[in-house]
Amino acid sequence: MSLKFLVREWRELRDAIRRKNRGKGKHWRNRARSHIAPDLAPSEPIEQGKWADMPPELLLDIIQRVEESEKSWPARNAVVACASVCKSWRDVTKEIVRTPEECGRLTFPISLKQPGPRDAPIQCFIRRDRASSTFCLYGSLAPSEDGNDKLLLAAKKIRKPTSTEFVISLVADNFSRSSNTYIGRLRSNFMGTKFKIYDNQSSDDAAALSKSKSGRRLHSIACNYHTATISYELNTIPFSSIQEGGTAPTPMSLPNSVARTSSFLVSERKAQLARDCSSLKFPSESLVLKNKSPRWHEQLQCWCLNFKGRVTVASVKNFQLVAAVDPSDNVSEAEQERVILQFGKIGKDIFTMDYSYPISAFQAFAICLSSFDTKPACE
Amino acid sequence: MKKLKFIGNPLLQSREKINMSSDKKWLTLKTTEDNEEFVVEESVAIMSNVIKNMVEDGCASSVIPVPRVKGNAMGKIIEFCKKHTEESDEKVLKEFDAEFLNLGPDALYDLMVSANFLEIKVLLDSVTTKVADMIKGKSSEEIRNILKIENDLSAEEIEESRRENCWTRQE
Numbered sequence: 001m002s003l004k005f006l007v008r009e010w011r012e013l014r015d016a017i018r019r020k021n022r023g024k025g026k027h028w029r030n031r032a033r034s035h036i037a038p039d040l041a042p043s044e045p046i047e048q049g050k051w052a053d054m055p056p057e058l059l060l061d062i063i064q065r066v067e068e069s070e071k072s073w074p075a076r077n078a079v080v081a082c083a084s085v086c087k088s089w090r091d092v093t094k095e096i097v098r099t100p101e102e103c104g105r106l107t108f109p110i111s112l113k114q115p116g117p118r119d120a121p122i123q124c125f126i127r128r129d130r131a132s133s134t135f136c137l138y139g140s141l142a143p144s145e146d147g148n149d150k151l152l153l154a155a156k157k158i159r160k161p162t163s164t165e166f167v168i169s170l171v172a173d174n175f176s177r178s179s180n181t182y183i184g185r186l187r188s189n190f191m192g193t194k195f196k197i198y199d200n201q202s203s204d205d206a207a208a209l210s211k212s213k214s215g216r217r218l219h220s221i222a223c224n225y226h227t228a229t230i231s232y233e234l235n236t237i238p239f240s241s242i243q244e245g246g247t248a249p250t251p252m253s254l255p256n257s258v259a260r261t262s263s264f265l266v267s268e269r270k271a272q273l274a275r276d277c278s279s280l281k282f283p284s285e286s287l288v289l290k291n292k293s294p295r296w297h298e299q300l301q302c303w304c305l306n307f308k309g310r311v312t313v314a315s316v317k318n319f320q321l322v323a324a325v326d327p328s329d330n331v332s333e334a335e336q337e338r339v340i341l342q343f344g345k346i347g348k349d350i351f352t353m354d355y356s357y358p359i360s361a362f363q364a365f366a367i368c369l370s371s372f373d374t375k376p377a378c379e
Numbered sequence: 380m381k382k383l384k385f386i387g388n389p390l391l392q393s394r395e396k397i398n399m400s401s402d403k404k405w406l407t408l409k410t411t412e413d414n415e416e417f418v419v420e421e422s423v424a425i426m427s428n429v430i431k432n433m434v435e436d437g438c439a440s441s442v443i444p445v446p447r448v449k450g451n452a453m454g455k456i457i458e459f460c461k462k463h464t465e466e467s468d469e470k471v472l473k474e475f476d477a478e479f480l481n482l483g484p485d486a487l488y489d490l491m492v493s494a495n496f497l498e499i500k501v502l503l504d505s506v507t508t509k510v511a512d513m514i515k516g517k518s519s520e521e522i523r524n525i526l527k528i529e530n531d532l533s534a535e536e537i538e539e540s541r542r543e544n545c546w547t548r549q550e
Contacts, residue, residue, distance in 0.1 A: 050488055051526035058495055058507065065511035075515070077547045084519035084540035087531045109546050170546045180542050254542070 052086045059092050067096050071105060073139060073150035079107055099250055101357055106139055109170055112152060112183070112361040113199075115241075115248040121342070121354035122361065123310070124152065126368060128349040133157040135372065136172055137365050143350060153183065153365050157372070162190045166369045168362070183254075186366045188373050195370045197363070200255055232321065232367055234359065237287040241358040242323050243330050248358030287358065288324040289340060289367075310352045311344025317351070317371045318344035343368045406430070407442045408453065415450030416442065419457050426460040428498035448493040455479075455490060459502050480509045484526055519544070 063082050070078045083093035097107045104117040116122050123141050128134075134156050138149040154172035158165045165188075170181040177185075184199040241248040294303035311318050321341040325331045341364050342354045355364035404421040408430070425431040433443060445453065462475055482490070487506060494502040514522055519540070523530060532540060 048529055048531065049527040051484070052528045052531075054488070055492065055495065058491060061503075061507045062510050062514070065508060066514055069511070070515060074547075078515045078517075080543050080547045081517060081519045081522060082514065084532070084544060085522050085530075086528050087533075087536070089528075090532065090536060090540070108543055170542065180538060181545060253539070 048086070052088050056088075056092065059088065060096065063089070063092050064096055067093075074148065076105070076107060076150075083108070100361075101248075101250065106152065106361070109183075110251060110254050112170075113254070114250045114360055115358045116356040116360065116364075118357040121339075121356040124353045124355070124361070125149075125346070126343075126351045126353055126365075128351070128372065130349065134172065135166070135369060137353065137361070142346065142352065152361055155186070155365070155369055157369075164188045164192075164373050166366070166373075168365065168369075183362060184366070186369050188370065192373055195366075195373075197366045199362075232289045234287050234289070234363065237358050238285055239287050239329070240285075241287060242325075242335055244332070246358075289321040289359075290324040292320040292322045292337075292339060307342060307344055310342060310354055311346065313345040313347065315345040319371070321367070341367060343371065406434075408445050408457075409442045410448050410450045410453050411444045411446045412448070413450045415453065417453055417457055419461075420464075423457065423460045423464045426464065426499050426501065427456075428500075430497065445497070447496050449489060452486075452489045452493045455486075456493060456497065456499065456502065460499065463501060476505050480505060484513075 063079075066082060067079050070076045079093060079097060083090045083097075098105075099114045100106055100111050100122060101115045101117055104120065104122065106112065106122070122139075125138050125140060125142055127136050127138065127143070129136070134154060136151055137153040137155075139152045140149040143149060151172060153168055153170065154175075155166040155168045156175045158167060166186040167175040167177065168183045168185055169175050169179070170183060174181055176182065182200060184197060186195055186197050188195045237248050238246070240246040292305060294305045296302075297304045305318075305320055307318070307320070319342075320339045322339055323331065323336060325336050338356070339354075340356055340359060343351060345351050351368070353364060353368050355361060359367075405418055406421050406424045408417045408419060408424065409415070410417075421434060425434055430443065448456075459479060462479075463472060466472055466475070480487070480490075487510060491503065491506045491510070494506060513525065517525070522528070530537075
């Protein structure tokens with residue numbers, strides 16, 4: 001039986017299951033809709049107190065003081081609270097808060113879909129719960145002693161007959177796709193060689209990844225280096241984003257259930273299996289990330305990757321991703337060497353994830369989740 | 380009946396005595412909203428940039444009318460400026476400010492807009508810092524209750540803010 005025949009059979013099986021679930025899904029989605037009574041929006045102009053109508057420069061001064069002093073979580077809740085007081089306060093707060101690229105801090109949920117900072121990565125960790133097949137991303141260097149870490153995103157792994165899916169949400173107790181905390185999902189094909197992200201953002205901002213894999217994976221500390229290629233194409237981030245003066249797409253608001261666009265596939269790329277990266281062809285407009293090549297350590301007599309203390313346990317899952325660049329591209333050597341995403345183990349079911357420009361926390365988390373999807377085709 | 384307040388030596392009874400017996404320069408500030416007059420040392424009054432400019436431009440010979448500032452706010456402002464002119468110990472000033480700003484939201488608001496209008500940076504910074512500290516650690520509902528603000532967000536904004544607050548409560 002040829003591979004082509006098998007693939008066709010699996011596709012037909014998958015489509016049949018989809019058709020069957022479509023009817024069920026709609027009903028389930030309606031039933032699962034939130035029943036929290038919404039706050040009533042005012043229909044007539046409201047008479048406001050003086051604190052809502054104060055001179056704008058004073059409101060700016062006050063909220064700026066709050067923002068500048070409450071840099072880390074959970075104190076940073078104060079900034080989000082200011083944005084929920086009333087219209088004038090919301091406008092001023094949104095004006096003051098800068099993107100993660102500009103200030104290195106996450107403030108609103110939309111920060112999770114905005115590119116990270118250029119100069120230093122945002123450092124997070126992921127905790128895996130095998131029992132419930134959930135993965136939680138926290139905005140701290142490592143788990144704190146009091147367990148008071150800021151949850152950024154949560155994912156639930158769902159095994160399906162011909163694929164595995166990770167549903168990604170803002171909260172760890174609700175993975176319903178009809179909820180306004182739903183952020184997106186990551187889906188792999190049966191072979192575990194291709195992954196796609198479905199983003200609930202609008203068509204201008206959606207990201208899709210594909211992963212093509214060949215050869216063996218690199219170890220993080222003492223590695224056996226073969227011609228391994230693990231690469232990710234992010235076809236909504238232009239290659240120009242890593243060139244001098246380049247910018248990456250920065251969405252400014254999350255869609256809500258009132259104006260939500262449905263999730264969709266941006267483009268499908270056929271998996272190109274090849275022995276080494278140079279023979280892989282990607283459109284030059286898209287940013288491609290590849291795993292960083294280790295360096296030979298003369299004294300230790302092994303190939304090493306420098307995780308700068310953020311990875312402490314050897315694991316096949318550990319990796320560093322840099323931009324895949326041709327010598328002819330206008331990208332500095334420093335930029336070529338810069339680690340855009342780093343992921344690695346520090347304990348049982350605990351992994352660090354450090355990401356920087358031009359990818360977002362959501363994209364970084366999705367890439368890391370793909371490494372948790374163990375399949376027959378993968379080691 | 381005009382009210383005349385002497386901020387300075389309580390033994391002196393009239394303006395003439397002040398001018399004759401003191402080598403300090405004195406100014407009279409009059410709040411036009413409620414016609415209260417305050418006699419205050421020039422060195423204290425010029426903590427306000429607005430008054431300082433008037434003095435330097437030579438327009439401050441007689442009574443200086445001060446619009447938009449109420450009498451009780453003016454009294455508090457002068458008390459603050461006097462303390463900050465006389466005292467140089469940072470620790471003492473800090474303790475004074477903490478006690479001085481122990482006011483309700485209405486009084487704080489009047490003080491803040493008045494300090495802003497009169498351009499008294501030290502006082503304005505202290506008041507806005509105090510307000511920021513009052514807000515920190517409070518939910519948006521609590522902030523609205525304390526400051527008597529009505530929620531005028533649109534339906535879309537309300538949904539967005541609920542998602543944001545749902546996310547921030549996750550630990």
